[in-house]
Amino acid sequence: MRSDGERPETHAEEPDESSLRDPDIVTTQELAALLRLTPLTIQRLRDNGVIRYMDTGGVIRYSYAQVKDDLMTHAEQRRAERLAKKQQDTSAQEAKVVEFLDKTITEGRKGTPELIAQHFDIGIKAAKNYLTQAAPVIVRRRDLVSRALIAKENRLDPRQVHSLLHREDAPDPILQVGRTMYYQRAEITRLLERINHPA
Known part of the structure; x- marks a missing residue:
């Protein structure tokens, strides 16, 4: 019994655990809700080493900020990895195109985007891209020359080159890259010798 004037006894409520925790530190359920993922997905990311976690007394917790960084790093x-694989696949395909063009030229056929597209069962745009990438290798390997190079090496103007390549005994182009035609250097040399030194 208390006399008038005495204050009633009060008891401070103990704060619950969630109010004491750093707001950045979350449980699996809370992290799943924040990321809009299932708890099972969170567990899989944790088990695969994608995201870091803390084990406090048998309770798994995470730093939300750290997890976001981990996920960004994983995505990068x-x-x-996808880019590297794509580049590797592209390089392998380019090597196949080079070998196909080399064989095509040996057989006396002209290397064109249409021929590549048909052989590899790909679109014409992809075939043109592969041909553009493979052309420098084939040009060096087969010692090919373009009209511009024929003019430069033999001091001819474009009209002379045009007339030269339209002769009945002129060689056919063996590689077409865009609008550029390539010819065997040896055949062009023999043609010029026939013209300059007729029998």
Whole structure:
């Protein structure tokens, strides 16, 4: 019994655990809600080493900021891996195109985008891209020359080159890259010798 004037006894409420925690530190359920993922997905990311976590007394917790960084790093790594694989696949395909063009020229046929598209069962745009990438290798390997190079090496103007390549005994182009035609250097040399030194 208390006399008048005495204050009633009060008891401070103990704060619950969530109010004491750093707001950045979250549980699996809370992290799943924040990222709009399922708890199972969070567990899989954790088990695969994608995201870091803390084990406090058998309770798994995460730093939300750290997890966001981890996921961003993982996404960047995946993009880099996909790009590297794509480049590797492209390089392998370009090597196949080079070998196909080499064989085509040996057989006396002209290397064109249409021929590449038909052989590799790809679109004409992709065939043109592969041909553009493969052309420098084939030009060096087969010692090919373009009209511009024929003019430069033999001191001819474009009209003379045009007339030269339209002769009945002129060689046919063996490679077409865009609008550029390439010819065997040896055949062009023999043609010029026939013209300059007729029998």
